[in-house]
Amino acid sequence: MKNSQVSTAVIRRLPRYYRYLTDLSIAGVLKISSKALADKMGVTASQIRQDLNCFGGFGQQGYGYNVELLRQEIGAILGVDKNYNAVLIGVGNLGHAIANHVKFEKRGIKLVGIFDIDEKLMGQEIKGIKVKHISELDEFCKEYQPKIAVLTLAKAETEKMMKQLCDLGVIGFWNFANMELKAPSDDITVVNVHLGDSLMTLCYDIKDKI
């Protein structure tokens, strides 16, 4: 695997390739050409080859790519094989939905704990996980060593929660509060999800179609 500063444009395309290859693999498809993959992904065959060659030559001339092998390689690049533990903090509407809707397992992530401040939610079960009170977080993290935290709390509480989790060893934050959460250091990664942004680009696109 080559690597050495791959552009984020490439990295952003990989999850889509990975998803499609997973579908193919499940469907029992053995091989695929860059052309066929490109058509499905809505990009050029050349781009697919260029993207993959950032990491190594996974294909075979005259044959194409072995679906399952390529799937595993991309998975390894993205870190799907790492099996990180994750916690989710904030069982509102959104937290509840994320826990249920996002296929963490498919991405090599194990959601091991769900926490909230609200006492009334304790004991409730989501995806087979009992909701715990935030006061149990420290002890829990010492045991399970989660590396990723999904933050689905109110703006006001989000930053404080990140700090606490950083001290407990969490290094990746997937933040859904409507704010720009900043990583406190280079060792920490924050991904801010702004659902509304993609809605606005949708608005832009339909503007002159009306």
Next chain:
Amino acid sequence: MKNSQVSTAVIRRLPRYYRYLTDLSIAGVLKISSKALADKMGVTASQIRQDLNCFGGFGQQGYGYNVELLRQEIGAILGVDKNYNAVLIGVGNLGHAIANHVKFEKRGIKLVGIFDIDEKLMGQEIKGIKVKHISELDEFCKEYQPKIAVLTLAKAETEKMMKQLCDLGVIGFWNFANMELKAPSDDITVVNVHLGDSLMTLCYDIKDKI
């Protein structure tokens, strides 16, 4: 306003500018320089100016940009001033969360109808809107003329629903099913939201920080 084929890279940045300018405006800030805005957005001042000049010169040399004016201009570019009606189909965990969490009004969108197939959900109120049965959709659309549909249904039902809504005049689809929904024609825009993709880039980023 210039326009004439602005790159998607530019368009994708606008919602972030818009969000921040809204915050500033609410805070009562009157002016901002490209440098100050750039620092907050994590881009260069030159890029901010370049981006804005795709649409026109909204600033003033020696002064900067008027916050509220720039906010409105970007809003107009994105179509926030259009006040589209929208419907949401599928009141599962996710549909429920999207309806509550996403600030449609802030983006010039009015969520006017929420629909589901499940009879048991009828009458339930979300954000002051009574959930209606899918059988009422046709009549409803004829009256309210929604241009945007938020699809939070199962994969299997999503495509069929899009077709039905297309016939009813919907031209923008915000799809949350884990699939690549394709626009049936160039007059229709589909934005597929794959929450998991950003989680995978997060995994990639923390891979060598561990």
Next chain:
DNA sequence: AAAATAAAGTGATTTTTTTTACAAAAAGTA
């Protein structure tokens, strides 16, 4: 009022990304 400072707008340059084009390798076929 003149000088100094601030900051947008913009053409030119640089960098990055994407596409093209083709040689090399493998697979299929006669």
Next chain:
DNA sequence: TACTTTTTGTAAAAAAAATCACTTTATTTT
């Protein structure tokens, strides 16, 4: 086995995006 087709990997070219650098226009200060 030789020939044809397929398809990758990659160097080179083209296109796109981002940055630099400078001009112009305000504003502020002396």
